[in-house]
Amino acid sequence: MKSNFIKGMMAILTVAMISSCSLDKDPLSEYSDVTEGVTNEEGQRVVFKDKAAVDTYMQGLYNILRDRQEHWYLDQLLISESHSDNAYAGTTGAEVLPYENNSIEGSNSVVERDWIRYLEDVARANILIVNVDSVNDNSLTTALRKQYKAEAKILRSLIFFDMVRLWGDIPVVTNVGRDITSENIEEVYDDYFPAQKTEKEAYEQIEKDLLEAIVDAPSNNSANKTRFSKSVAKALLAKVYAEKPLRNYAKVVQYVDELAADGFDLEEDYKTLFGVNEGNADALKRNSKESILETQFFSGSGNWVTWMFGRDLSNYNSNFTWAKWITPSRDLINAFTRENDQIRYSESIVYYQATWSNYYPASNYPFMYKTRSAYSNIIKLRYADLLLLKAEALINGDSQNLTAAAEIIDRIRQRVKLPRLSNATKANKEAMLTALLNERRLELAFEGQRWYDLVRLNKVESVMNAVFAKDSGRKALVYPFNENSYRLPIPQSIIDENPKIVQNPGY
Numbered sequence: 405m406k407s408n409f410i411k412g413m414m415a416i417l418t419v420a421m422i423s424s425c426s427l428d429k430d431p432l433s434e435y436s437d438v439t440e441g442v443t444n445e446e447g448q449r450v451v452f453k454d455k456a457a458v459d460t461y462m463q464g465l466y467n468i469l470r471d472r473q474e475h476w477y478l479d480q481l482l483i484s485e486s487h488s489d490n491a492y493a494g495t496t497g498a499e500v501l502p503y504e505n506n507s508i509e510g511s512n513s514v515v516e517r518d519w520i521r522y523l524e525d526v527a528r529a530n531i532l533i534v535n536v537d538s539v540n541d542n543s544l545t546t547a548l549r550k551q552y553k554a555e556a557k558i559l560r561s562l563i564f565f566d567m568v569r570l571w572g573d574i575p576v577v578t579n580v581g582r583d584i585t586s587e588n589i590e591e592v593y594d595d596y597f598p599a600q601k602t603e604k605e606a607y608e609q610i611e612k613d614l615l616e617a618i619v620d621a622p623s624n625n626s627a628n629k630t631r632f633s634k635s636v637a638k639a640l641l642a643k644v645y646a647e648k649p650l651r652n653y654a655k656v657v658q659y660v661d662e663l664a665a666d667g668f669d670l671e672e673d674y675k676t677l678f679g680v681n682e683g684n685a686d687a688l689k690r691n692s693k694e695s696i697l698e699t700q701f702f703s704g705s706g707n708w709v710t711w712m713f714g715r716d717l718s719n720y721n722s723n724f725t726w727a728k729w730i731t732p733s734r735d736l737i738n739a740f741t742r743e744n745d746q747i748r749y750s751e752s753i754v755y756y757q758a759t760w761s762n763y764y765p766a767s768n769y770p771f772m773y774k775t776r777s778a779y780s781n782i783i784k785l786r787y788a789d790l791l792l793l794k795a796e797a798l799i800n801g802d803s804q805n806l807t808a809a810a811e812i813i814d815r816i817r818q819r820v821k822l823p824r825l826s827n828a829t830k831a832n833k834e835a836m837l838t839a840l841l842n843e844r845r846l847e848l849a850f851e852g853q854r855w856y857d858l859v860r861l862n863k864v865e866s867v868m869n870a871v872f873a874k875d876s877g878r879k880a881l882v883y884p885f886n887e888n889s890y891r892l893p894i895p896q897s898i899i900d901e902n903p904k905i906v907q908n909p910g911y
């Protein structure tokens with residue numbers, strides 16, 4: 405039985421080369437016997453034989469965001485948008501619909517896929533962090549080794565941050581599993597079957613990684629927003645300090661202000677963020693001053709998630725014969741309409757004629773529109789998100805400043821030609837929180853933020869249990885949202901393999 409356990413966990417912690425879903429478009433990794441598992445003349449295992457091997461591996465880490473879109477982006481939108489009031493599941497598939505009607509179980513294949521793949525990504529980062537200092541190549545300078553470790557720690561933090569917000573208590577793996585022999589199997593067992601750390605401990609590791617990484621990571625490059633830079637670490641720290649276990653609103657303000665000092669700002673025109681050029685559907689703008697971290701796609705290596713959400717404007721009729729995921733909800737459409745928010749509405753939602761009518765008449769069917777071309781950028785971190793987090797900190801922090809918070813929200817609103825908040829709203833904390841949550845909803849729709857906003861501000865029950873009564877298109881609620889809904893179930897297959905993993909309450 406234990407050998408079966410080992411085989412199962414090795415697939416996670418030594419980076420399995422298999423996929424877990426029929427929709428999988430992720431390519432295989434770039435492991436090579438030139439860089440992995442080589443033994444030198446002294447009988448020592450050599451992971452990276454020289455700087456070139458490290459450089460190749462480092463590029464592979466960056467390719468994770470580009471090539472593994474299924475869990476990094478597609479599933480994140482399913483969770484954050486369809487598991488909130490922003491969207492319906494879109495398709496009636498048995499693994500997707502539970503995110504809309506709150507019937508997710510530990511057997512859900514999407515949950516399993518995401519858990520496994522996140523830990524695969526952690527394992528990839530750990531290999532670099534643990535082994536780069538032992539590379540026998542003088543051209544790999546001390547400064548460069550530190551930089552590479554810093555970039556890998558930012559990646560690891562990005563992964564753990566997504567994981568801890570989904571599941572709470574998670575394995576916090578920072579080592580590389582040792583080789584298993586019949587003699588040492590008991591000794592290395594914990595390498596492959598780690599226990600969960602508490603949510604707080606997971607956040608503390610994320611904080612530690614990011615604070616260390618800021619020292620040695622490269623500075624922000626305004627011409628290349630695809631790198632794990634100091635600014636990415638600062639943005640992640642601001643988001644971490646906004647969360648409950650380590651909440652520190654003063655530090656949220658501090659790191660958002662440092663992002664402004666790094667040169668980040670709002671784009672003058674909201675349409676430049678997600679627009680494409682007519683004719684070739686290339687991204688209208690890459691590396692905008694608002695983008696902190698993005699993944700870029702070009703002709704010949706475009707993203708494939710576009711056809712999961714709607715039409716691909718670079719290939720208009722391809723893959724448009726079956727129901728799409730993340731269908732905009734009537735409640736979100738009504739929220740845009742109430743504000744007369746025409747600019748963000750038209751950039752977030754588009755209508756086409758479809759051949760299905762799961763949620764709307766086929767003749768006028770809405771689709772999420774922020775990834776509209778195979779050459780669209782996928783923006784992981786955006787300055788507007790961080791600015792609005794600063795406003796949240798100014799509303800909720802010990803040094804409350806409703807006036808400064810209102811100035812931020814008004815700045816976001818004025819970019820899309822909306823009026824300033826009323827004086828009555830600006831004078832009341834609860835009214836400001838309501839305005840903030842609404843502004844984040846409209847500004848960041850279909851960017852993977854809504855569910856986490858509801859969780860962070862303890863709004864899951866009040867918002868989600870009410871939306872089913874006022875949204876006529878939503879599938880019937882299976883289980884009401886409660887205090888256990890803030891975490892997803894841990895995959896049952898993982899619990900079956902590792903007796904140290906405990907299921908979250910309520911599942």
